[in-house]
Amino acid sequence: MPLLILVNDKDEEIGTSEMLACHTGRGVLHRAFTILVFNPVGEVLIQKRSAGKLLWPLTWEASCSGHPVAGEDLEAAAAKRLPEELGFTTMLRTQGHFLYRAAYRDVGSENELCYLLAGEYDGEVRADPEEVAEHRWVALEELSTAMEADPDGYAPWLPPALDLLRD
Template sequence: MADASPRHPTVSSEAEQLILVDADDRAVGHASKAAAHDGCGQRHRAFSLFIFNGYGELLLQQRSRSKRLWPGYWANSCCSHPHQGESMEQATERRLQQELGMRCPLRYLFKFEYQADYRGLGAEHELCWVYAGTCTQPVRANATEVEAWRFVAPAALDREIARYPEHFTPWLKLEWAQLRRDPALSACLSPPAGG
């Protein structure tokens, strides 16, 4: 694990407060990140970003091995939680910059709820907002959050998930399946004109 430094600052902690929500995404309270992920997890608001390059390839990140849940697993470009009083637009912009050193316009795609347990060490129970964007800026990954990163073509990711599902986080597999099967969402998987 890389040490925190000005180039790789610590941007999350088990003490940070997450927004607990009901099934309709109405705030019902707060809990620490640690408490929200204990046991079967408490439903909380989250977001998940899919960042594509100019060739229509998806940026994947390998989660830091210091993470409590799914360490070393491959996930989509960026995932996190909004802070209290922060809009989703502010939260996604903040985290994309903190984690990958990138800025780009994002398009809201869909919202969904999932719950997934990790080896008895805790669980995710998120009401997750999913966004996509295209960015040609270089990746400047924060090593306290990201072990490794790579770009992959959609068809290649389909094959890799089918062959090695155990290498990927449950939310990536759920979100990617929805993106691939919904024609209204699949436009985000096409490279921009001239890309």
């Protein structure tokens, strides 16, 4: 099983741990990434997480999210994960990072130092049904309105990612 990278709040590596251990109880702070992909008219691609996900199944999130594993470069991990989940590649640029912690019912939690990467794409999306229940392109204003109306319908890392993008 691949090991995730444990970090402190300054993103200094302090160890490794299995994915499940990082997401059990209050979670252990680890490095992660989320990706926002935009089309040429400025809409963002969002996905609904598959029903098989342990945390936040069937909730909307960013275009793609994941974790670099021990010894793996963050940008390389993101570039690898995007085609695995959505079936395409595009150039990604790191926008910054944010810290967040969120509990999902009594199942587990996220405790991440999460990097935001963004890119542009204009083509076919071939989402992996094991990872993605559905996907769609949406205007940022429409997404913000929808998140305000139904905050529980969206993964907790999406609002801070969008806030970071706006800053």
